Amino acid sequence: MNQTAAFIYAHPDDETFLSGCLIRQLADRGAKPILLLATKGDAGKKNGSLQQATNEELAAVRVKEMDKAAHILGLSLVEHLGYPDGKLNTVPTEAAVEAILAFINTHQPENVFTFGEDGGNGHPDHIAISKLTTSAATSGRCPSVRRLFYVASETLLTQGLSPAISVDTEPNWAVKAAALRAHDSQMLAIERYFGSLASFPEHRRYESFVLAWEQGIWFPPVTGEASKSVPK
Template sequence: MKHKTIAFIYAHPDDETFSSSYLIRQTVDEGHRVVLLTATRGDAGKTGRLGSMTPQELAARRERELEQAARILGIAEVRQLGLGDGKLKDVPAEELQKQIAEFIAHHNAEVVVTFPADGISGHKDHIVIHHAVNAVVFSRRTPTVQKLYYNQLGNYQSESSSVVKLEAGGYWEAKRLALQAHESQILSIERVFGDLGPEVPPHHRFEAFELAWERGVHFPPKTERSVWNDLL
């Protein structure tokens, strides 16, 4: 298969590592290209055990952390829009959609991955990104895109669509190191993953991605083993 590009569209630095490390690393190992867009620099987040920081200091720190995580995972290009952390609902929808569409078009991405409707965690910024990506893809403003996937949690199944389920396998080590790179967020990381030891945490043996849209069809009922199945 000709090498393809997959674009991950998220709200904050670390979203990619929390939710999609196995898929990113697998994609890179298979010779495809991964690009990442984050809408904010994460300047309204916490600082973990690093002590107090100004929003500007935290943004700079999280930018460096993201660069390190991207190198570990093999992400070819990262772009940060620098929009207000925690304030994406205040950004005009068309402005956000335009920037997302330009990023996807610049990279001629065939596959896009983003948050599900609940933003995974219910975070308002995540939900804004979900709707913005939907608007871009569903309107066919990015004609290279053939498939849109949502991160999926729970039982790794869907009554309405395909779910691609990836085992940690040898990818946990990359995910563990990328999580460690996001040092300012270590308290949140430990709350979700526990101690970042060499063994895969029991509740994180899989990542799953639900096929939300394929060439104009919403939640097509099919079975897939890979996000690359049936690309033209």
């Protein structure tokens, strides 16, 4: 397997929260997972010694944390657009879509992963990166992209959609936990979501994704072909 899979999210740590085990599986199976982040997380929570840090100082810390997590997960590369954290919905849409198109066309992924339209939890940055990535991936201007996946959310599931990919984190929980710990500046938020990290919380056990678009068709029926190049 030599396919490239692009994960396009808003903040450092989104990749591990939502898809850390999927990324590690892809890397272990010979694929090339890559990551594009819209922001450097400069408006994130400031824990411990970082409480007095400026946004610029926090951004520098989070980029280094991201590099450490990327190594743990097996990401082939990480790029940051550097847009302001918490204000992604104010970024000029056309310029942001062009930046995502440039990333996609440089690295030629077949599969693209991002948030659903609701951002998963309603976060404005998550919603914004979903809209921007969807516009780019389905524009017809990036011919390598065959499929767009959305992180499964209650909104999508209550619409009757079923995950095309569902990864059990139990076998690779130690890897995911290590990558989460790499994002040390955000540990309070991480522990609120996952607990102590000693073991996976049952309600966070699976990383699941809905097939949103495949070669021009929105929310197609999921078949074996739909997920052939990504592990289920």
